[in-house]
Amino acid sequence: MSPANFTVRLIGDNPIRIWNISCAERVRRIARAAGFAMTENGEGPALLVNSAFAFDPQWLAFMEKRPDSVLTIGGAPAIAHVTGNIDGAAQAISDGVIPQGLHPVAAEDHRDFYNKSLRKNEWPFLLALTDANVATIERASYQASYKGVTDLLTKYLWPKLAFHLTRLAASLGMSPNMVTGIGALCCVMATLLFAQGQYWAGFAIGFAFMVLDTVDGKLARCTVTSSKWGNIFDHGIDLIHPPFWWYAWGVGLARWGLDLPDRTFWTIMAVILGGYVLQRLIEGTFMRAFNGMHIHVWRPFDTWFRLITARRNPNMVILFVALLFGRPDVGLIALAWWTVISLVVHAARLAQAYGVKRSGRAIVSWMEAKS
Secondary structure, X not given: OOXXXXXXXXXXXXXXXXXXXXXXXXXXXXXXHHOOEEOXXXXXXXXXXEOOEXXXXXXXXXXXXXXXXXXXXOOEEEEEEEOOOHHHHXXXXXXXXXXXXXXXXXXXXXXXXXXXXXXXXXXXXXEEOOHHHHHHHHHHHHHHOOOOOOOHHHHHHOHHHHHHHHHHHHXXXXXXXXXXXXXXXXXXXXXXXXXXXXXXXXXXXXXXXXXXXXXXXXXXXXXXXXXXXXXHHHHHHHHHHHHHHXXXXXXXXXXXXXXXXXXXXXXXHHXXXXXHHHHHHHHHHHHHHOOOOOHHHOOHHHHHHHOOOOOHHHHHHHHHHHHHOOXXXXXXXXXXXXXXHHHHHHHHHHHHHHXXXXXXXXXXXXXXXXX
């Protein structure tokens, strides 16, 4: 049954706000994003949502597949999939009891979800929406918005800072595109500073951009305001800007008296830029060949290698270490070598995946197989 066959009805009126949006507005956004229509009455199959709880959007898709069932937490009804006597079920949920004739499904018993879009295994949050729980819910929804497979800075260094900035942006009523726009300006400024050899200033502005690059996506998911054009805006900047940073870094070496001979400079640029493009092409080829699965979720090694592969953030670590020793030129050369190594690893993994496919074995993410 498709989402178009369903309506979503919110039971109760909870005034508590999370991420600066009301319970009713949050449920409306979740329903709209899933393709469901909101209604206050009507017949036909419906998902009844108890306003006493805040929940991860994954639970709606989970309950869509379970007609005449009610999702419970601590024995209390949270989301019900009702095909008949909707008004009676709505009244029961309002009273905090399981509607008659519905099969209870305990959320506590379903902890192994594989989130394909965010590439991780998790237990979607389902928590009582109370004043005392607001901070816990916001942190849970923030963690739920994080990709499970990413680089080491995004995974280990950014989360705490980005969480507070995401809360600030939500409290100010900022949209994800506003955050992306501010980040884009920082990105351009960092490029210009690198080209002038002002590497430390460039790092400071670049750091702000890299953090904001995390904040905009988290804000979109936490406030359920993701959009097609916002996604294109954000990921378009992510995809395009790294080569400009590396070129600008090379140009800036002249200000340090460390400029490279023309032949060496252009060879390094060809390696870095060509390697960047080829690595992206390999990732895209893997997705097209294996049902949209990312190369970095195939095996545990691939997930680990994503932490350090030659993408912007790990590359910036290389340049930062080189700059600490006063050798930004060595950093650029090291970045070129790391690009080659990463490219070889990705090419080898793609070839191995094709070999597995030719042998008749399925290519399945180790995370999905685990769930």
